[in-house]
Amino acid sequence: MASLYIHIPYCAVKCPYCDFNSYAAREWPEDAYTAALVAELQTRATETPWSDTTIETIFFGGGTPSLFQASSIGQILDAIGRAWPVAADVEVTLEANPGSAEQARLRDFRLAGVNRLSLGIQSLHEDLLTTLGRVHGVEEARTAVDTARAAGFDNLNLDLMFAIPGQTRTQWSDDVRALLQHQPEHVAAYNLTYEPQTPFHAWRASGEVQPLGEDDELWMYEHVRAACAEAGYDHYEISNFARPGHTARHNRGYWEGRDYLGVGAGAHSYASHPGWGRRWSNHRLPERYIASATAGDATAATEDLAFETAAAEFMFLGLRQLDGVDPTAFHARFGQDLEEVHPEVATFRTDGFLEHRAGRLTLTNRGLLVADAIFATFL
Numbered sequence: 197m198a199s200l201y202i203h204i205p206y207c208a209v210k211c212p213y214c215d216f217n218s219y220a221a222r223e224w225p226e227d228a229y230t231a232a233l234v235a236e237l238q239t240r241a242t243e244t245p246w247s248d249t250t251i252e253t254i255f256f257g258g259g260t261p262s263l264f265q266a267s268s269i270g271q272i273l274d275a276i277g278r279a280w281p282v283a284a285d286v287e288v289t290l291e292a293n294p295g296s297a298e299q300a301r302l303r304d305f306r307l308a309g310v311n312r313l314s315l316g317i318q319s320l321h322e323d324l325l326t327t328l329g330r331v332h333g334v335e336e337a338r339t340a341v342d343t344a345r346a347a348g349f350d351n352l353n354l355d356l357m358f359a360i361p362g363q364t365r366t367q368w369s370d371d372v373r374a375l376l377q378h379q380p381e382h383v384a385a386y387n388l389t390y391e392p393q394t395p396f397h398a399w400r401a402s403g404e405v406q407p408l409g410e411d412d413e414l415w416m417y418e419h420v421r422a423a424c425a426e427a428g429y430d431h432y433e434i435s436n437f438a439r440p441g442h443t444a445r446h447n448r449g450y451w452e453g454r455d456y457l458g459v460g461a462g463a464h465s466y467a468s469h470p471g472w473g474r475r476w477s478n479h480r481l482p483e484r485y486i487a488s489a490t491a492g493d494a495t496a497a498t499e500d501l502a503f504e505t506a507a508a509e510f511m512f513l514g515l516r517q518l519d520g521v522d523p524t525a526f527h528a529r530f531g532q533d534l535e536e537v538h539p540e541v542a543t544f545r546t547d548g549f550l551e552h553r554a555g556r557l558t559l560t561n562r563g564l565l566v567a568d569a570i571f572a573t574f575l
């Protein structure tokens with residue numbers, strides 16, 4: 197069983213906080229890029245370890261995959277179906293922006309085989325959408341949810357963002373309330389981060405942008421946790437909340453260390469074998485990717501993981517999930533006890549950041565608030 201990630205790198209504009217492999221474009225070579233994806237899928241299906249697998253989840257991410265026509269998405273799904281057995285209950289997610297052009301395509305995406313939609317709402321306040329440099333407005337964000345429902349999507353994720361410069365606690369609680377009124381199956385709430393090489397990073401350094409205070413950021417995180425719990429959502433990953441039976445199966449695969457194949461510009465793949473695991477990455481620039489995938493080799497780099505890297509990834513991916521990691525599974529994979537390889541765990545337990553719960557090692561409520569700092573120690 198494997199998960200399949202398809203990267204579509206084009207966006208209407210480049211948001212100033214974004215460090216994804218995405219490119220602002222007025223026009224994009226949709227036919228050539230789709231043909232390159234189909235060529236790469238055909239090639240990967242003949243390669244170890246992908247030749248002998250069943251596809252369990254498919255995720256169209258980006259960039260903005262909803263800029264593509266449904267017929268292109270359909271061609272890619274057809275190529276996947278020709279190359280591999282696909283699970284009968286396959287989860288097929290597509291990321292979409294709430295723009296009106298994209299909304300017109302939602303029904304066709306559903307008909308093409310997409311059965312889960314992830315809408316990048318981000319905020320329901322016009323001033324904050326402007327700060328984020330997003331092209332959609334509040335009205336488009338609101339109608340996108342209704343349009344998605346009318347198009348037949350009964351599995352919907354809505355993304356919201358907090359700790360945006362200038363955002364008030366009231367704005368955040370309004371956004372969370374309004375979002376939950378739509379009763380999405382899944383909610384992802386991310387705090388804005390200042391990634392190196394982005395305009396936001398430079399603007400923070402020059403003082404042009406004032407990051408929100410830590411107290412406000414923590415309050416916003418606690419608020420969304422409480423509101424989602426009250427509305428019946430399970431907080432199952434640091435930033436993710438789901439109604440019963442609606443966790444993101446594709447993303448859970450990453451956190452649980454399952455194999456995934458990524459196709460498209462700059463996409464990464466991971467397999468737990470041989471050795472301690474192997475990672476691949478494709479050429480990042482779309483033009484270079486199109487040329488290399490068409491010629492039959494999109495891979496730019498391959499890395500065989502060292503024991504230390506694999507043992508660290510097991511921890512910081514697994515601990516993202518609220519039910520944490522299984523020490524027995526760690527021993528089975530690495531042949532040593534978890535706390536022997538990661539002696540810092542004992543200190544985190546003593547200090548109240550990690551705990552044993554139901555036979556697993558998990559972050560405490562206190563640990564959740566400083567998770568990134570804890571993860572950094574495993575590297």
Ligand code: SF4
Pocket residue numbers: 206207209210211214215216218258259260293
């Ligand atoms: S739409 Fe998404 S992928 Fe594209 S630039 Fe903005 S944040 Fe990045």
